[in-house]
Amino acid sequence: MKPESYAARRRSYTWRENSLASSDESEAKKFDWHLIADFGPYLARYRLTTLASIVLMLLYTAANLANPYLIGVAIDRFISHGDLGGLAVISVILLAVNVVMWQAQYWQIWSMSWTGQQILYHLSADMFSHLQQLSLSFYDRTQIGRVMSRLQSDIDVLESMLSSGLLSIIGSLVALVGIIVAMLVMHVGLALLTFTVLPIMFIIAAFWQRHAQRSFRRTRSAISMVNATLQENISGMRVIQSLAREDRNRAEFDDLNAYNRDTNLEASRVAAFVLPLVEIVAALAIAL
Structure with missing residues (x-):
């Protein structure tokens, strides 16, 4: 009789056995907006560059919105009337607006990237210091691979x-x-x-958000399980080889790896589902 698969056993019991998972990896748990406030002290250290990024973002958005307006003015007032002098002036203004937009976007991305890297530096240091202060019982009941997943993949998402x-x-x-x-x-x-299609957009967004949150949390849990299993097998390789468990452990890991692949494919399907619907609604708005 084939033994119960490793992935199924982990999905059934790991969440109750592992305090790290049961505390914040529930697929049905709602997003806690109070967590955003925890970034306040980190952002406060670099409030000037953060404020500069916001100002540059507003400047870029204003210039981006001015582009179609200037093009419309050029067509309605100058091209349709054959006014080459006015067209030259509006062309120079349009070129200047695009240069401003380019510079604003460049410095906005650079300044926010710099700020983000500085914040992540302090956040990683604080997390490492916190790990050193945890009790031995925490590491007895928590897989080290899952802690490593938290320090690596989750930090990348925050970045x-x-x-x-x-x-x-x-x-x-x-x-x-x-x-x-x-x-x-x-x-x-x-x-x-045109605004009559907005309720449809809100319904699509609410529907997608509910399913996307569940799917992406499942992928987060899956990669955490994969990392934990890799850590356990690598650190215990001498025991595995001494007990001749290579084939069994390989089969168990393949089963778990397949679960990770399937969850990511499901998340990709959910992510790909919303864009065509938005395009259809946008086309409907243009038709109206």
Whole structure:
């Protein structure tokens, strides 16, 4: 009779046995917004560069929004009337706006990346100091590989968020508000007609967020289990070879590795699902 698979056994019991997993790796647990406040002391150390990044982001967004407006002015006022002098002036202004946009984006990305790396440096140092202060019982009941996963993969995710993700979200929100204001100023009726698709967008976003959160937490748990298993097998290789368990351990790891692959494929499917729907709704808004 084939023994119970390693991945199934881990999924059934690991969450109760491992305090690190049971504390914050629940797939159904809601996001705790109070965790964002924990970054406050780290951001406060570099508040000037953070503020500069925000200002540069706003400048880039304003220049990006000015581009289509200037192109519209060039077409409506100068090209349609054959005014070459006015077209030359608006072309120079458009070129200057694009140079400002390029410089603002460059320095915004650099300054936020620098700030993010500095924050992660202090965060990693604090995490390492915290690990040294934990009791021996913690390491008795917690897999070292899972701690390593926390220090490596999770820090990489934070690096991506701090370097580009956070300001990208803020920039997109500011751009969205600017587009809405510009549409209302240009034509209220057409703008309100276009806004009729917004409830559909909110429904899609809510549906995607619920499934994406569960999928990405599952991938986080899976890679943590893979790292823990690798650490256990590498550190215990002498025992494994002395007991001739190479084939069994390889089969168990293959089973767990397949689970990690499947969870990542599922997360990829969830991520790929939302963009076509957004494009369809955007096309519907243009058609209206």
